[in-house]
Amino acid sequence: MYTVRKVTDDLYYVGGDDRRLALFENIFPIPEGVSYNSYLLMDEKTVLIDAVDWAITREYMVNVARVLNGRDLDYLIVHHMEPDHCSSIELMLQRYPNLKIISSEKGIMFMRQFGYHVDDRYIEVKEGDTVSFGKHEFTFVEAPMVHWPEVLMSYDSYDKVLFSADAFGSFIANNGRLFADEVNWDRDYLDEGRRYYTNIVGKYGTFVQKALAKAGGLDLKYICPLHGLVWRDNFGYIIDKYVHWATYEPEEEGVLIVYASMYGNTEFAAQALASKLCEKGMTNISLRDVSSTHVSTLIAESFKYSNIVLASVTYNLGIYPVMLNYLEDMKALNLQNRAISIIGNGTWAPQAAEKMEKFIDEEMRLMDVLPEGLDMVSSLKKAKEPDMDAMVDGILESMKKRREEKEKTASQNKGKK
Ligand code: FEO
Numbered sequence: 001m002y003t004v005r006k007v008t009d010d011l012y013y014v015g016g017d018d019r020r021l022a023l024f025e026n027i028f029p030i031p032e033g034v035s036y037n038s039y040l041l042m043d044e045k046t047v048l049i050d051a052v053d054w055a056i057t058r059e060y061m062v063n064v065a066r067v068l069n070g071r072d073l074d075y076l077i078v079h080h081m082e083p084d085h086c087s088s089i090e091l092m093l094q095r096y097p098n099l100k101i102i103s104s105e106k107g108i109m110f111m112r113q114f115g116y117h118v119d120d121r122y123i124e125v126k127e128g129d130t131v132s133f134g135k136h137e138f139t140f141v142e143a144p145m146v147h148w149p150e151v152l153m154s155y156d157s158y159d160k161v162l163f164s165a166d167a168f169g170s171f172i173a174n175n176g177r178l179f180a181d182e183v184n185w186d187r188d189y190l191d192e193g194r195r196y197y198t199n200i201v202g203k204y205g206t207f208v209q210k211a212l213a214k215a216g217g218l219d220l221k222y223i224c225p226l227h228g229l230v231w232r233d234n235f236g237y238i239i240d241k242y243v244h245w246a247t248y249e250p251e252e253e254g255v256l257i258v259y260a261s262m263y264g265n266t267e268f269a270a271q272a273l274a275s276k277l278c279e280k281g282m283t284n285i286s287l288r289d290v291s292s293t294h295v296s297t298l299i300a301e302s303f304k305y306s307n308i309v310l311a312s313v314t315y316n317l318g319i320y321p322v323m324l325n326y327l328e329d330m331k332a333l334n335l336q337n338r339a340i341s342i343i344g345n346g347t348w349a350p351q352a353a354e355k356m357e358k359f360i361d362e363e364m365r366l367m368d369v370l371p372e373g374l375d376m377v378s379s380l381k382k383a384k385e386p387d388m389d390a391m392v393d394g395i396l397e398s399m400k401k402r403r404e405e406k407e408k409t410a411s412q413n414k415g416k417k
Helices: 054-068 089-095 105-113 190-200 202-216 235-247 265-279 295-304 321-332 352-363 382-416
Strands: 011-013 016-018 034-036 039-042 046-049 075-077 100-103 122-124 130-132 137-142 152-156 161-163 222-224 252-260 285-289 305-315 339-345
Touching: 016 054, 034 054, 039 054, 054 089, 100 105, 105 122, 137 202, 152 202, 190 202, 190 235, 190 295, 202 235, 252 265, 252 295, 252 321, 252 382, 265 285, 265 305, 265 339, 265 382, 285 295, 295 305, 295 321, 305 321, 305 352, 305 382, 321 352, 339 352, 339 382
Parallel strands: 046 075, 075 100, 100 122, 161 222, 252 285, 252 305, 305 339
Antiparallel strands: 011 039, 016 034, 039 046, 130 137, 137 152, 152 161
């Protein structure tokens, strides 16, 4: 059997799903699996577009042979040399002795670093180069740091297909589906698409913006990523998401409350804050226990919401370690442009609030720590209610300010047109 699907008359999906891998990159839980996408173009030349992870190489080889139907394989385009897309390169070179690899100079260098015997069986391409395979002519676009430095994208002007490497991908196995319009992407895939992008490519927003600018000028009919579903309509929707993520603009006015609590007292304060926000009409809230929520989910939600509340107990005279890990990850992924509120707790030497504020001020960029904080000693007392009310008002005020600034910018931009 095989798991091939047709993208266009000449282009076939020959990748597959991995539902056995627990942790993508040995970090990120993928309870719903992931796909490794590869495409095979059947023109005067036969062209395989990216390879796959070892995990699915057996079915991949079957898929490729099935579509080739006895023809030789002429080219393998390698857009990205991360091993989830490349583990089968050596095997392909052995199986198809006339095969030549097309990749960037760095891509070829990485192949050698990973120990693949490419010898002289390769063609290096760079920004703007074109290669014709018959009626299909591919133009190569450099997209460094989306997600590694060697990354290329390519555009087939005949079918108007953008091969976008890791961009526009998602976690979640394809499960037989191929196109994003075959699912309710916004309902069922957006959260995992955001978790995939923000954790893997989130740090490189500036580079993603450059790649989006290049893609913006293309006449598109298909976007074929290396993971997840193929886009053939609704491009504005997914590009808008990417613009938000790449520019670190929140998608939604809302509050992510992340708490670190050992015995429930800090959790109670976080819960009390959530209730007060809802009382005032702000119900777009996500309340997360830092100890039981994977940091990749916290990162994804930090990219989603306009406001973040950090509530932490003091531990070893510092920030609770799991909370510190979350802060370090936010910093590593370059998250910025959020309004942050702080709740600190401790029993004999509360320090968490002060240290979280210092971390944000000194280690992160363009974060706005709101002045209305809350310091607790061991448990939340009635006397702290005015502080909590002030914190709610401060959060709502910061949202209003962001809204007004956005409207002002929109009207200035309108005036320029
Ligand atoms: Fe799916 Fe950066 O590799």
